[in-house]
Amino acid sequence: MSILVVGTVAFDSIETPSGSAERVLGGSASYFAVAASFFSSVRIVGVVGQDFPQEYLDLFARRGVDLEGLAKKQGATFHWRGRYHEDLNVRDTMELHLNVLSGFVPNLPESYKDAEYVFLGNIDPSMQMEVMSQLREVRLLACDTMDHWIQGSRHELSRVLGRIEMLVINDSEARLLSGDHNIVKAARTILKMGPKRVLIKRGEYGVLQFSDSSIFATPAYPLEEVFDPTGAGDSFAGGFLGQLARSRDHSERGLRRAIVYGSVVASFAVEDFGLQRLLALSLPEIEERYRRFLQLTDFHT
Numbered sequence: 001m002s003i004l005v006v007g008t009v010a011f012d013s014i015e016t017p018s019g020s021a022e023r024v025l026g027g028s029a030s031y032f033a034v035a036a037s038f039f040s041s042v043r044i045v046g047v048v049g050q051d052f053p054q055e056y057l058d059l060f061a062r063r064g065v066d067l068e069g070l071a072k073k074q075g076a077t078f079h080w081r082g083r084y085h086e087d088l089n090v091r092d093t094m095e096l097h098l099n100v101l102s103g104f105v106p107n108l109p110e111s112y113k114d115a116e117y118v119f120l121g122n123i124d125p126s127m128q129m130e131v132m133s134q135l136r137e138v139r140l141l142a143c144d145t146m147d148h149w150i151q152g153s154r155h156e157l158s159r160v161l162g163r164i165e166m167l168v169i170n171d172s173e174a175r176l177l178s179g180d181h182n183i184v185k186a187a188r189t190i191l192k193m194g195p196k197r198v199l200i201k202r203g204e205y206g207v208l209q210f211s212d213s214s215i216f217a218t219p220a221y222p223l224e225e226v227f228d229p230t231g232a233g234d235s236f237a238g239g240f241l242g243q244l245a246r247s248r249d250h251s252e253r254g255l256r257r258a259i260v261y262g263s264v265v266a267s268f269a270v271e272d273f274g275l276q277r278l279l280a281l282s283l284p285e286i287e288e289r290y291r292r293f294l295q296l297t298d299f300h301t
C-alpha cells in the first residue's frame, strides 16, 4: 500500500529557545514522507531547485521514499525561516521564499495516478487541486493548510475543502479559517465547508478529531524537553495516514488508533532539530511508545 504526498520540500532555517539550524532539510512533504515511511511506501510530488543537494535526496532514498514525482527546476529551493517563542506553540515566519514553487504545476508520473491514500500537504491550494484532478482511485484524501494560504488563497482553498474527506489543521489556523475563536465551534464551521472529519492539532495539548457524530481527544505524549517543534504537524499526519494505509481500518476505532500513532511519531520529531530524530528512529521504538501511550491514557481498566 502506497501513500502519495504533495507538499513543500524545503530548506528550513530555524531558531528555537534550545538553539538554531541553518538551511536544513524541511518542508511539509519531507516531514510527512519520512514519518509515513515507517508504515507504508511513500511517493512525493513536489519541486526543488538546482541548489538542492544530492545528500538530501539520498536521505529520502534510504527511507525508501519514491522521488519520481519530485521535479528539479532551474532556480532556488523553497526556503522558510521561522522563530519560536518561549511558548513553543507560538512561532513567527521571518522569511518565506517560494522560489521554484511559484508557478509550479505538478505533473504526476503515470505510476502515481492510482494512489489510494493521498495527503495534500501544506502548499499552494491550486497545486493541491491540480494533484487531485490527476488521481483516479483515491480511497482517502486528507489535506493540511496554513495561515499563508488561508489569507492569500481562500477561494482556491475553499474549492479544495469541498472535495476532501479530512482536514488536518492547527488550532490557530482552524480559528483563522472559520472565524470562530472557540475550537469546537471552529470545527463545526469547518465541517460545513466540506470535509467529513477535521483533526485539530493543538501542539503540546494534543489532537481533537471532529465528525458530525463524534469527538475524540488525545493528549500529546508528555516530553521533558522539546528542541524543535517544526514539522510536528506534518509528522503527525504522516504517522496517522501511514498507520491507516498499513491497517486499512477506517472504522472509528481504526481512526483513533491512527491518531495515536500520529501523535507518537510527532513526539519523536520534536526531540531534535529538523528531521534528525525521525531519520534515526525505528519502528520498534514507535511501537514501544504507542504502548506507553496506552498506559498514559488508560483510566478504564
Ligand code: AMP
Binding pocket: 008, 010, 011, 012, 026, 027, 028, 080, 096, 122, 123, 124, 146, 148, 149, 229, 230, 231, 232, 233, 234, 235
Ligand atoms: P509544521 O511545523 O508541521 O507546520 O510544518 C513546518 C514546515 O512547513 C517547515 O518545514 C516549512 O518548510 C514548511 N512551510 C512553512 N511555510 C510554508 C508554506 N507557506 N507553505 C508550505 N510549507 C510551508
